[in-house]
Amino acid sequence: MEKVGVYCRLSDEDRYKKNKNDDSESIANQKSMLLKYALDQGWEVVDIYSDDDYSGAGVERPDFNRLINDCENGRINIVLCKTQSRFSRDMEVIEKYLHNKFVEWGVRFVSIVDNADTNNEANKKSRQINGLVNEWYLEDLSNNVKKSLKNKRDDGLFMGSFAPYGYIKDPNDKHKLIIDENVAPIVREIFEKYKNGLGYYRISGSLNERKILCPSLYKKSIGSNFVCCNFDYDTTGMWTSDTIARMLRNETYVGKLVQGKRTNISYKNHKSKKVPKSEWSVTENAHEPIVDNETWYLVQRRLKSHHRPTKDNGHVHVLSSKVYCSECGRIYMRNQSNIKCAGGVIEKRAYLQCKGNKKYHTCDNNRAIRYDVLESYVLNAINDLLKKCNKKLLKEEFNETLEKQNRQDTFITNLNKEKSNLEKKLNESKLYFKNLYTDKLKGVISDCDFEMLRDEYTKDVESYQTRLEDIQNQLEETQERKESSKNIESILKKYKHIKKLTRTIVDEFIEKIYVGALDKNTNTREIKIEWNLDL
Secondary structure, three states: OOEEEEEEEEOOOOOOOOOOOOOOHHHHHHHHHHHHHHHHHOOEEEEEEEEEOOOOOOOOOHHHHHHHHHHHOOOOOEEEEOOHHHHOOOHHHHHHHHHHHHHHHOOEEEEOOOOEEOOOHHHHHHHHHHHHHHHHHHHHHHHHHHHHHHHHHHOOOOOOOOOOOOEEEEOOEEEEEEEOOOOHHHHHHHHHHHHOOEOHHHHHHHHHHOOOOOHHHHHHHOOOOOOOOOOOOOOOOOOOHHHHHHHHOOHHHHOOEEEOOEEEOOOOOOOEEEOOHHHOEEEOOOOOOOOOHHHHHHHHHHHHHOOOOOOOOOEOOOOOOOEEEOOOOOEEEEEEEEEEOHHHOEEEEEEEEEHHHHOOOOOOOOOOEEHHHHHHHHHHHHHHHHHHOOHHHHHHHHHHHHHHHHHHHHHHHHHHHHHHHHHHHHHHHHHHHHHHHHHHHHOOOOHHHHHHHHHHHHHHHHHHHHHHHHHHHHHHHHHHHHHHHHHHHHHHHHOOOOOOOOHHHHHHHEEEEEEOOOEOOOOEOOEEEEEOOOO
16 A cells, blocks of 8 residues: 655644634635545555744745655655645746655655656646746746835835834834934934044943943833843943944935845745846935935945044044055054153153054155144145135036036936846846847757857856946945035135034045155155045
């Protein structure tokens, strides 16, 4: 007598379940149909395997794996299902087991509705086609869900499970963010402190000293289901440098929603992968901002410069990452020395010296420059610039800036048109490959022709994707230059005469400062400032 394993599966929650531990009505119907069929065939049912609420993609199903194990161990020699899709909708799984492992183990597969039977060699191609159709169903279903989510994101709806720190979901609309006034001041404080030169470590340390709840514990404290580490404040509930760094880069705080940065590898592989920037869903002015645009702009400029706080006070000195050697192009390092002044008083004095000379010994620019002397020079240079920028000059410069922005707008429009055409070609190529694979299975084209056409398809897709990435990078660079130009008028209007340099002022005005070698005859050196205002 044949030994049968009956396998049933249902992926959707059934409304008729009495409780979550009961089999759904559909699972019960599958069992009844299969048991009757086995009885009519005179087969012995060894066991019933049932996976309720599990997808047909992949093999992460407990009873499915138990069934496979029993097949391999010889406990059963027939697998009986209602349809082939109940066993799996994954073409790789169908090929692996129905046409490979089951043959090796001497196991027969039978499904009664679509007449799949591995003992019938004549219907092998129909089983393969059914497997392909079932896989396409999964792929189409996955694509439809993704498209639905993307459409909602593109419409400016917040689709995250939990609101970022500083926001809560609107009680009247779960896809809308509103400011959480309880902690929004903490977010503003973090941005202000970083803008003014404080580093990640000092900011997080200040918050921890004041016993401010970190984002994960705060969410827990207001009743959120957010899953985080336990509540041992001394070991796990702390603000960290990583937390501060992530917040400073989160565009949500300026009212901008950027979603869809990651997705599953496929409908069969649920590991996460990065999504190209060109495919992100970006919505400007999606909600009320916590941080103003000027602060955001200055913080992002500082983040790109990678300067570090000094060891003595945890602040970034105002010229950090701005000073470079005119001779070798390397950055200037900051050092402190104890200087004996009049009356025997020891004073700490800061110096800047070329890294190429100090560390690598490859540059002849070997004389350090006093930090306070350079700072004074820069302050005077900025004030001189402000004096020169009278109304007439500003008007001329702004007219040039406006013309430049118009050229940038045209360039952006052309790039977006090319991007749209490439995305259309990419979608057409994917449809072409799907049809190509169908032709291969039906025997319309040979394996050799399929491989040749597949290689051509792969080259085209790689070419399209490479160009799309280039376009996205150009769009971002152009937009950044455009935003930078917009800030010129506001910056020059804001300052009349500056008495003391701050990190914010330096970031607004200066891109780089180049310090030349000291002339031994005149005891002077050339200092050149590369302005950040595009004037």
